[in-house]
Amino acid sequence: MRTLRYFLAVVILSISPLKAAEYSITRSYVRPIIIVAQGDGVNGSMVVIAPGFALSANHVVEAAKQRKAPMVTLVGSIQKPLTVVATDARHDLVLLTGEFECPCVSLGRRPSIDDEVISVNFPEYIDTRTQVLSIGLVQGFLEEKMVTTTLATTGSSGGGLFIKQNGEYKLVGIVTHVGATTIDTSIVGLTAYQQLQWFIHSTPVDIVKQFLKQKQPSLLR
DSSP: OHHHHHHHHHHHHHSOGGGHHHHGGGGGGEEEEEEOOTTOOEEEEEEEEETTEEEEOHHHHHHHHHHTOOEEEEETTEEEEEEEEEEETTTTEEEEEESOOOOOOOBOOOOOTTOEEEEEEOTTHHHHOOOEEEEEEEEEEETTEEEEOOOOOTTOTTOEEEEEETTEEEEEEEEEEEEEEEEEETTTTEEEEEEEEEEEEEEEHHHHHHHHHHHOGGGOO
16 A cells, blocks of 8 residues: 555656646546456456447456456446457457447557657556556557556556647557566575566557457447
8 A cells, every 4th residue: 555655646746737637638538447356356447449449458358257257347436347349368458348438539649759648547446446647758669568657556457548649639558567677686585576667568559450450440530
C-alpha cells in the first residue's frame, strides 16, 4: 500500500492544473475490468473503441481463465459481463464485447520518440476504486513494444495511451506491462527483480490496427 500511495502522489504532482480539463476527455474512453473470483478479486483496464467493443491486454483474459471466473466492466454502478471476440497472445491483445456504449476513441498513428503521451488506467482498482491519468514521453520501440515514461502498476494492463493528433486525442497504444530490471544485491549474494512503475511497455497502434484488420475489420475507422 505504501508503494501505491507513492504512485498516486507522483501522478498528482505530474499533471498541470491548466491542462487537466483538456486531458480529462481521455478518461472517458477507459473503463475497469473486474475479474469476479471468490476471495481473489483482481482487475485490469480496457479502452472503448466502438459501441460494445473494447481493447485490452490478453493476459487479463488469461488471469480470468486461470481463476475460472467471469469478467465484468461497470456501466455506472452496474456490472456488465464481457465476452472475448478475438485474441493475439503474441502481442498481448484482446478484443472484448459487452453491453456498453461510447464515448469511443479513434485509432491514431504511430507516435515518434519524445512525443508527449497520456496514459489512463485503473491500478489496484479493487482496493482504490480510482482511475489514474499520467503523462510521459515516448522513449523508443523495443521488440514490437512501445516504451514510455508513463505510470502503471497492477491493474493497469489493458489501459490506453493517447496523443493529440489532428486536434483530438487518439489511441496510440495498449498498456501490456511495466518495465523491470535486475538488481545486484551482492551483499547477500542474491539477484532481485524490481518493477519500474514509471517505465511502461505497450503494444503500439500500428500492431493494434493489424490485429483488428485480421479479426474485426469493421472496427477500423
